[in-house]
Amino acid sequence: MAGLYFHIPFCKQACTYCDFHFSTNRSNEDEMISAMVKELELRSSDWRTQHFETIYFGGGSPSILNKGQLHRLLEAAYKHLRVDSNAEISMEANPDDMSKDKLQEWRTLGISRLSVGLQSFQNKRLTWMNRAHNAEEALACVKRAQDIGFNNISIDLIYGLPTSTLEEWREELAIAKSMNVQHFSAYILTVEERTALHHQVKKGSVKPAPDEMVEDQYNYLCSWAKENGFEHYEISNFAQKGYRSKHNGNYWNWVDYLGVGPAAHSFHNKQRSWNIAHNINYIKKLSEAVLPAHGEALSKADEFNETIMLGLRKTEGINVALLNSNYLAFLGEDALLSKERLSDRHLAMLSIEDGIWKMKELDWLLCDEVSAALFYSA
Amino acid sequence: MKHIRNFCIIAHIDHGKSTLADRLLQTTGTISDRQLQEQTLDDMDLERERGITIKSHAIQMNHEHEGQSYVLNLIDTPGHVDFSYEVSRSIAACEGALLIVDATQGIEAQTISNLYLALEHDLEIIPILNKMDLPSADPEGVTDQIVELIGCDPSDVIPASGKTGQGVDAILEAIITRIPHPKGDVEAPLQAMVFDSVFNPFRGIIAYLRIINGSINSGEQVKFINTDKKYYADEIGVLGLDLIKKKTLSAGDVGYIISGIKNARDVKVGDTVTLVSRPCPAAVKGFEDVKPMVFAGIYPVDTEDYEELRNSMEKLQLNDASLVFEPESSAALGFGFRCGFLGMLHMEIIQERLEREFNMTVITTVPNVSYYAYTRKGEKLVINNPSDLPDPSKLEYVEEPYIKASIITKGEYVGSVMTLCIEKRGELRNQVYLTSDRVELSFEMPLGEIVFDFYDKLKTVSRGYASFDYHPSEYKESKLVKLDILLNGDQVDALSALIHRDHAHNLGKKICLKLKELIPRQQFMIALQAAIGAKIVARETISAVRKDVTAKCYGGDITRKRKLLEKQKKGKKRMRQVGNVEVPQAAFLAVLKLD
Ligand SMILES: Nc1nc2c(ncn2[C@@H]2O[C@H](COP(=O)(O)OP(=O)(O)OP(=O)(O)O)[C@@H](O)[C@H]2O)c(=O)[nH]1
Ligand code: SF4
Ligand SMILES: [Mg+2]
Numbered sequence: 001m002a003g004l005y006f007h008i009p010f011c012k013q014a015c016t017y018c019d020f021h022f023s024t025n026r027s028n029e030d031e032m033i034s035a036m037v038k039e040l041e042l043r044s045s046d047w048r049t050q051h052f053e054t055i056y057f058g059g060g061s062p063s064i065l066n067k068g069q070l071h072r073l074l075e076a077a078y079k080h081l082r083v084d085s086n087a088e089i090s091m092e093a094n095p096d097d098m099s100k101d102k103l104q105e106w107r108t109l110g111i112s113r114l115s116v117g118l119q120s121f122q123n124k125r126l127t128w129m130n131r132a133h134n135a136e137e138a139l140a141c142v143k144r145a146q147d148i149g150f151n152n153i154s155i156d157l158i159y160g161l162p163t164s165t166l167e168e169w170r171e172e173l174a175i176a177k178s179m180n181v182q183h184f185s186a187y188i189l190t191v192e193e194r195t196a197l198h199h200q201v202k203k204g205s206v207k208p209a210p211d212e213m214v215e216d217q218y219n220y221l222c223s224w225a226k227e228n229g230f231e232h233y234e235i236s237n238f239a240q241k242g243y244r245s246k247h248n249g250n251y252w253n254w255v256d257y258l259g260v261g262p263a264a265h266s267f268h269n270k271q272r273s274w275n276i277a278h279n280i281n282y283i284k285k286l287s288e289a290v291l292p293a294h295g296e297a298l299s300k301a302d303e304f305n306e307t308i309m310l311g312l313r314k315t316e317g318i319n320v321a322l323l324n325s326n327y328l329a330f331l332g333e334d335a336l337l338s339k340e341r342l343s344d345r346h347l348a349m350l351s352i353e354d355g356i357w358k359m360k361e362l363d364w365l366l367c368d369e370v371s372a373a374l375f376y377s378a
Numbered sequence: 379m380k381h382i383r384n385f386c387i388i389a390h391i392d393h394g395k396s397t398l399a400d401r402l403l404q405t406t407g408t409i410s411d412r413q414l415q416e417q418t419l420d421d422m423d424l425e426r427e428r429g430i431t432i433k434s435h436a437i438q439m440n441h442e443h444e445g446q447s448y449v450l451n452l453i454d455t456p457g458h459v460d461f462s463y464e465v466s467r468s469i470a471a472c473e474g475a476l477l478i479v480d481a482t483q484g485i486e487a488q489t490i491s492n493l494y495l496a497l498e499h500d501l502e503i504i505p506i507l508n509k510m511d512l513p514s515a516d517p518e519g520v521t522d523q524i525v526e527l528i529g530c531d532p533s534d535v536i537p538a539s540g541k542t543g544q545g546v547d548a549i550l551e552a553i554i555t556r557i558p559h560p561k562g563d564v565e566a567p568l569q570a571m572v573f574d575s576v577f578n579p580f581r582g583i584i585a586y587l588r589i590i591n592g593s594i595n596s597g598e599q600v601k602f603i604n605t606d607k608k609y610y611a612d613e614i615g616v617l618g619l620d621l622i623k624k625k626t627l628s629a630g631d632v633g634y635i636i637s638g639i640k641n642a643r644d645v646k647v648g649d650t651v652t653l654v655s656r657p658c659p660a661a662v663k664g665f666e667d668v669k670p671m672v673f674a675g676i677y678p679v680d681t682e683d684y685e686e687l688r689n690s691m692e693k694l695q696l697n698d699a700s701l702v703f704e705p706e707s708s709a710a711l712g713f714g715f716r717c718g719f720l721g722m723l724h725m726e727i728i729q730e731r732l733e734r735e736f737n738m739t740v741i742t743t744v745p746n747v748s749y750y751a752y753t754r755k756g757e758k759l760v761i762n763n764p765s766d767l768p769d770p771s772k773l774e775y776v777e778e779p780y781i782k783a784s785i786i787t788k789g790e791y792v793g794s795v796m797t798l799c800i801e802k803r804g805e806l807r808n809q810v811y812l813t814s815d816r817v818e819l820s821f822e823m824p825l826g827e828i829v830f831d832f833y834d835k836l837k838t839v840s841r842g843y844a845s846f847d848y849h850p851s852e853y854k855e856s857k858l859v860k861l862d863i864l865l866n867g868d869q870v871d872a873l874s875a876l877i878h879r880d881h882a883h884n885l886g887k888k889i890c891l892k893l894k895e896l897i898p899r900q901q902f903m904i905a906l907q908a909a910i911g912a913k914i915v916a917r918e919t920i921s922a923v924r925k926d927v928t929a930k931c932y933g934g935d936i937t938r939k940r941k942l943l944e945k946q947k948k949g950k951k952r953m954r955q956v957g958n959v960e961v962p963q964a965a966f967l968a969v970l971k972l973d
Binding site: 005188190211212214215218235250251257259264265266267272274296302305306309310343345364365366367368369371372373375377 | 899901902922923924925926927928934935936937939940942943944946947948
């Protein structure tokens with residue numbers, strides 16, 4: 001089993017908080033598609049034996065591509081790789097791109113799942129984020145997609161915004177509820193370096209929401225999701241039964257994935273690799289038939305740590321008994337996880353049953369701290 | 379010697395010394411257009427980033443005048459008050475000075491103080507009216523100010539612009555015709571003064587010399603009189619944009635010597651170099667040791683780096699003779715050094731240079747001035763670290779250093795400047811109108827009140843129209859108390875400060891609030907307290923972390939996330955473990971950043 005990811009590195013405009021790789025210079029879209037097709041072709045020999053069950057268009061903003069461009073990518077995928085006939089094909093879509101025509105095109109191309117970047121239903125927030133859509137479009141686009149027949153839709157929401165209140169977040173979720181979607185991702189606003197937001201925070205014109213407020217909003221989110229039949233299956237992800245994101249699940253479950261496009265990441269035979277995050281250089285390299293990638297082979301310690309880090313992000317948690325027995329021979333006694341070695345604080349945040357360690361839902365926001373504490377370091 | 383001119387460029391900060399130097403270097407063809415950048419002589423990264431000169435920089439130029447060729451040795455100097463020591467050393471190597479005055483700003487505090495430094499050494503002053511290209515230039519008004527200040531003829535003032543190159547030819551002519559050539563006896567025994575030195579990791583110590591008398595050939599054995607050490611002159615030469623090797627240097631020259639000295643302590647700026655084979659009878663008058671104004675502890679973030687820090691500081695001291703330090707230890711921070719600085723900018727620069735040039739991450743503690751403590755037993759103790767203050771029961775009284783401050787501002791800001799100075803415990807001593815609109819205010823103030831953020835505040839209350847200069851005056855008795863900070867009940871010596879009794883309560887509250895903002899939440903609750911003696915005057919708490927997660931593990935970039943967490947496990951940079959609390963550098967300076 002494997003997943004295929006296309007990174008479409010273009011956006012109409014830069015959202016304030018975003019540190020993904022994208023460019024707003026869209027003059028070389030077609031060259032980019034050609035380069036990505038070339039990359040897929042060059043890499044395909046390594047992936048011949050793999051069975052691809054998911055394809056994911058991410059970015060950037062894949063929804064700005066036209067039908068021909070999307071078609072070329074999919075065609076290359078089907079030509080060079082073994083793609084399951086029932087593959088989950090997802091598309092990250094921005095509301096401003098979701099016209100009836102486009103939605104119909106996507107249906108004909110076989111796209112089965114939409115992940116819609118709504119973020120908020122309030123114009124003042126959307127403007128502050130510098131999103132390309134407004135509240136009205138946010139409300140209408142999902143309905144339009146459903147009318148056309150999409151029945152596996154996820155929406156993205158952001159909470160923990162500066163000056164936000166619990167009341168405001170409740171209202172956002174109430175609107176979300178009325179949309180009848182199968183899945184949603186709710187992200188806490190994070191201030192990433194090299195973003196406009198980072199600059200504003202540094203200069204003091206924006207003050208991040210206090211931790212207490214973020215925690216209140218998170219706690220409400222958890223109870224709201226439960227009430228509405230969503231399973232909280234990863235820190236930031238919620239799904240109706242049977243609607244978890246298969247593709248994203250691959251990232252967390254150590255399933256191989258092939259990432260195509262600038263800044264895309266791949267995981268194959270316990271090797272991680274990533275493409276350069278630069279559109280022009282990416283195109284240039286591929287025109288010379290060179291793969292513009294760097295990588296690392298995971299050491300045993302890396303594997304051990306990733307298992308912890310990824311495990312604690314999922315409701316499944318970490319199978320500690322298995323982990324310990326797998327790595328004892330390589331890392332020695334010192335690496336082993338045991339309750340006795342946990343601080344009281346961390347012990348209280350974990351639910352431990354039958355050798356499975358999970359973050360308690362209401363402590364999940366401390367997952368990084370716990371992961372770091374459990375990490376092995378030589 | 380008749381064809382040598384040695385001069386420096388002096389001015390108030392930002393009046394355009396380094397920019398005008400560019401034009402001189404360009405016009406004399408000393409540097410090619412390719413090598414030229416803005417403020418070429420500001421070659422330290424820090425200078426370029428901050429747009430200010432930190433170190434004096436000497437460079438030799440050749441110039442034809444009326445058919446004769448001349449050697450012109452230029453020394454560009456810094457304008458910031460913290461670096462006036464650099465100016466005084468440069469002046470000692472020169473016969474003349476270009477006094478630059480920004481035609482849009484007029485005379486300011488360091489214009490006056492640097493002028494006096496130059497006059498004390500009998501330098502020929504060439505006044506230059508700079509930035510004439512700007513529409514807001516006021517040549518008549520500012521010329522009047524200059525004439526009044528130095529008593530010259532208005533026609534002596536050269537209008538110029540470092541931007542357009544206006545006046546550069548006139549300046550070069552004035553340098554040759556007005557500045558006297560150096561006087562010295564080439565035949566006498568070698569007498570050369572070390573006016574600066576730098577450390578070069580490959581070549582060891584490079585000392586910059588002004589040859590007063592005699593001459594020196596490459597390879598000769600030399601003696602440094604004060605340290606009484608002998609070396610061979612492995613290489614001598616003059617200072618171009620790079621070092622230019624020469625066989626001989628003689629009286630009047632400005633140049634360098636490399637003599638295999640590796641140890642920082644073996645070269646003293648101000649020392650006299652002579653020949654072992656034919657020594658000169660006397661050393662030239664050296665420099666007075668600079669008196670540090672501000673003291674602070676510098677500690678390695680990692681306690682194991684103590685020895686390396688000592689090495690780095692010794693090397694840095696070579697480039698910066700004004701840095702002084704001695705070992706000390708702190709209960710909170712372990713082993714480190716108590717360092718003396720010329721001011722806060724100087725302290726900041728030292729910290730940054732340690733980081734950039736020596737890769738040393740350090741923590742600096744709360745800065746303070748130097749106090750005198752008189753004990754009941756009649757002893758007088760010099761207190762450079764608040765923790766050394768004797769117990770109140772043994773203490774008779776404390777004295778703190780005062781300064782004479784001179785502030786030049788516009789008439790309309792006199793009121794707000796006065797309010798600020800009085801708030802800082804200043805007493806007005808004099809008020810003089812320099813022109814109908816420019817006032818010089820003289821205050822007597824505690825040094826402890828002005829070294830920290832006074833200058834920023836002054837700029838704010840005067841909208842940038844105030845300049846400031848100061849000189850130490852005397853020590854006076856003061857009602858000072860030691861304000862301690864406790865983290866989870868443990869006193870942190872590195873956060874203690876001596877504060878005037880009347881301000882102590884209020885400051886204690888503000889410091890606790892500020893620390894609450896600066897110390898990141900940790901895995902447990904932290905109690906913050908401010909105390910005077912046994913009395914707690916303020917408290918705050920920092921609650922434990924409740925959120926530590928990067929929400930999105932996007933696009934399959936697992937590597938980045940794993941590396942972040944690995945780093946988190948190792949602990950944070952620039953954070954010192956104090957007890958079990960991680961304290962960031964900024965917290966140690968919190969005391970200074972209060973409104
Ligand atoms: N318009 C104009 N700007 C100038 C002129 N000379 C300098 N400047 C500008 O004034 C600022 C300060 O110039 P510098 O040459 O760095 O001043 P400085 O006196 O060397 O400053 P310090 O060494 O830090 O005391 C820079 O932004 C220069 O570009 C001039 O003649 N005209
Ligand atoms: S959030 Fe999405 S649409 Fe906005 S800049 Fe980032 S990738 Fe582009
Ligand atoms: Mg300068």
